Amino acid sequence: MQEIIKVRGLTKSYGDNQVLKGIDFEVHKGTMLALLGPNGAGKTTTVKILSTLLSPDQGEVTIAGIDLSRHPEQIRKVIGLTGQSAAVDELLTGSENLIMMGRLYQLSKEQARQRAEELLVDFDLVDAAKRKVKDYSGGMRRRLDLAISLIASPPIIFLDEPTTGLDPRSRQTMWQMIRLLLDSGTTILLTTQYLEEADQLADQIIVIGGGKVIARGTPEQLKAKVGQDRLEIRLKSIEDFELVISILEKYSPTQDQDKLTVGISIKGDGSDLKPILDLLEYARISPAGIEIHRPTLDDVFLLLTNGEEVDE
């Protein structure tokens, strides 16, 4: 697959504070890469450099074959940016915002108007089109913001924490919009603090912390790093609890006597499940509850950063 974004050895300091300490990654055409990390990890700085807002101290960046340090003005034609704070004009209406940005992307008046209408429909903003943006809700602003970055249908989109501060429903809506974008073949670089978001949307994830890449891979690969799925069996009495520990001994279970819970590592395909349940049934034990825990990206993250917070 074609590497449409290529980043090598990217560094950036603000005074003594080295925010990026050498970042490498690439994004393949038509896929999404998520930059995952806590506040201050260097995600926004990376996006700002890639979208020509900041110049890096060192490193090479090529986007769609264009060298960032030589031709930032050409890069601006192939990218769309949705930054952290909604980049919309409060005193203009939704439709005016779209048309204005379309004109600045060098669309003709007619093209801009037509494209604005399409996007207002796609992003469920038709009713609000003629209202001033300052009267929009947070979710509507973010939708408009994303719509604006699509006005000139750029092949590459940067989304910097697009769902931060949104309620769960608006977040779901944003995810749907982003999925549609991916389906249409757009390449996306997304930054997020939400592990679930990266898990849901991204093809590849890189985890950054303290200005460095601390892990990379598909969501599945990252989850595999933290270990296997776990089966937890909660029992009704101490007798059952002790019995289960003895009959499941070969699975080397973990025990929590206070909660009467026995935990067993199982394979991701669930092939261990039936023999274990059969053993329980054979011993005539009916548990109070059975749960399967899959490792989340939260687990990945905590494991990789050892729970330490990275300074802003």
Added chain:
Amino acid sequence: MNNFKTTLVDIRVMIWRSTMHIVRNTDQLLGAFFQPIMFLVLFASVFGGSIEKALPDGISYINYLMAGIVVQTVAFGSTTTAIAVSNDMSKGIMDRFRSLPMSNIAVLSGHVIADLLRNTISTIVMIVAGFAIGFRPQTDLVGWLKIAILLILFTLAFSWLASIVGVVSKSVEAVQWLTFVIIFPLTFASSAFTPTAGMGHYLRIFAENQPITQVVEAVRSLILGQDPGDYYTKAIIWCLICLVVAVPISARLFRHRTR
């Protein structure tokens, strides 16, 4: 050539945007109407009686004051440009503009030119109000034309200077005190409201040689139907110098400055 055409489109779009801001910001718009009228009436009635005695015979204070108050309004009006630019800089929309394939000077030009429109309205309102309280200019059409050209240049020069303040200031509050500290002494330590003859030695040297006085004296002579002499040329040169310095500096700062 193509570049030039897209730059013009960019600027036109940004002028439209800034004008919409002015039109939709009703509070500010009312200020643009009433503040100059208030200044004019207060100055004319409070200082008029005393200052008129220091004026040459046959010149009424309102006729003397008009040039000063128009120039002062334009100078203070440039604060609005600085605030508009600073507001933009502090918001996410600036990152968007800067990531677009658009011209460096478009955003700033939009604010500057929209402010020119607002200032033109203020000035016309003031002159009309002036007529109501006894303003009687001795100007012919050529004189008015020369006044208009100078005032337009002066407005552009001050707005571009103000846009630098807007780009470099860390907050809107900073813009307010910074422009106050610069513009207040410049307009008051000049011949805008009172002849420089009564000022102390050093203040007088400063007042007589600084740009605001040149602009005020040029406009005033034209209003009074007198020959502006070299005030007019000096005023035009001052404005052009400000423009040549301010436009490239603010455009460059705009592109490279981030908050």
